[in-house]
Amino acid sequence: MQSLVQTHDIAVGFGGRQVLSHVAITINPGEIVTIVGPNGSGKSTLLRLIAGAVKPDHGQVVRRPGLRIGYVPQKLQLDPTLPMTVRRFLDLPRRCDDATALVALEEAGVSPAADRQMSELSGGQFQRVLLARALLNQPDLLILDEATQGLDQPGSAAFYQRIEAVRDKLGCGVLMVSHELHVVMSASDRVICLNGHVCCEGTPDVVSSAPEYRELFGTGTGGALALYRHEHDHAHHHNPED
Ligand SMILES: Nc1ncnc2c1ncn2[C@@H]1O[C@H](COP(=O)(O)OP(=O)(O)OP(=O)(O)O)[C@@H](O)[C@H]1O
Numbered sequence: 001m002q003s004l005v006q007t008h009d010i011a012v013g014f015g016g017r018q019v020l021s022h023v024a025i026t027i028n029p030g031e032i033v034t035i036v037g038p039n040g041s042g043k044s045t046l047l048r049l050i051a052g053a054v055k056p057d058h059g060q061v062v063r064r065p066g067l068r069i070g071y072v073p074q075k076l077q078l079d080p081t082l083p084m085t086v087r088r089f090l091d092l093p094r095r096c097d098d099a100t101a102l103v104a105l106e107e108a109g110v111s112p113a114a115d116r117q118m119s120e121l122s123g124g125q126f127q128r129v130l131l132a133r134a135l136l137n138q139p140d141l142l143i144l145d146e147a148t149q150g151l152d153q154p155g156s157a158a159f160y161q162r163i164e165a166v167r168d169k170l171g172c173g174v175l176m177v178s179h180e181l182h183v184v185m186s187a188s189d190r191v192i193c194l195n196g197h198v199c200c201e202g203t204p205d206v207v208s209s210a211p212e213y214r215e216l217f218g219t220g221t222g223g224a225l226a227l228y229r230h231e232h233d234h235a236h237h238h239n240p241e242d
Helices: 043-051 098-108 123-135 153-170 181-187 204-208 211-217 222-238
Strands: 005-014 017-023 032-036 058-063 069-072 141-145 173-177 190-194 198-202
Touching (some): 005 043, 017 043, 032 043, 032 181, 043 058, 043 069, 043 173, 069 123, 098 123, 098 153, 123 141, 141 153, 153 181, 181 204, 198 204, 204 211
Parallel strands (some): 032 173, 069 141, 141 173
8 A cells, every 4th residue: 555645754943943853654545643742843844844835854755646635724714804605715716616515515514504604604614614625626635733723622523523534435544733632532543742753653542651642741631542442342333343
């Protein structure tokens, strides 16, 4: 299986300050990878590097030829006095046809919203419209940078469940950054703990019990892990042949 993206021995600095060093990660098709780490640990920089918006000072980013990336930003400020329907928003920056727009809205879980004004949407609906926009070009890799900031916990959990559903349907890889450890731990196949370098990585249960992770985040994510195991057991209960 050819990976979607690999970074090799990446170093990035700004104004003489080293932000990333020796970062080597791989994202495979169909997996949900979450980057966690303290403020300023280089998470957004790593996403932007993978998206091609930041150049490494050292090392290489190798993308699968023809790789299509969909990007969901943290938040987008729209002028609330500017009338703009959801459908019109999906035409920015590139026009799309109605059928494509409707499919993307359905995949993002906001299918009846096309005629609504962007200013009338709830925070969760707004983020789903951003997700729909990222899905318009049928990405192989979906990148989300703290896409649930400002949502409450049930809203975030619902958003990440939708991301899993999108991954299951489209088979795209997902790379995301989140501070909501207890929520993302249950939605991720693999977690990378970043602090300028990769401290540790692995399945959520491996990472949350790693000493490097505990040093950064403490041991308060036990509940998250229970949730992960519970959901996992639950799925197997319904799919005994799984
Ligand atoms: N374009 C830039 N120019 C100068 N410094 C930058 C630039 N982008 C990021 N930095 C600096 O690099 C460091 C890492 O930033 P980054 O946004 O990648 O961290 P982060 O882990 O995403 O942080 P947070 O959790 O607070 O969002 C910060 O000190 C930031 O100020």
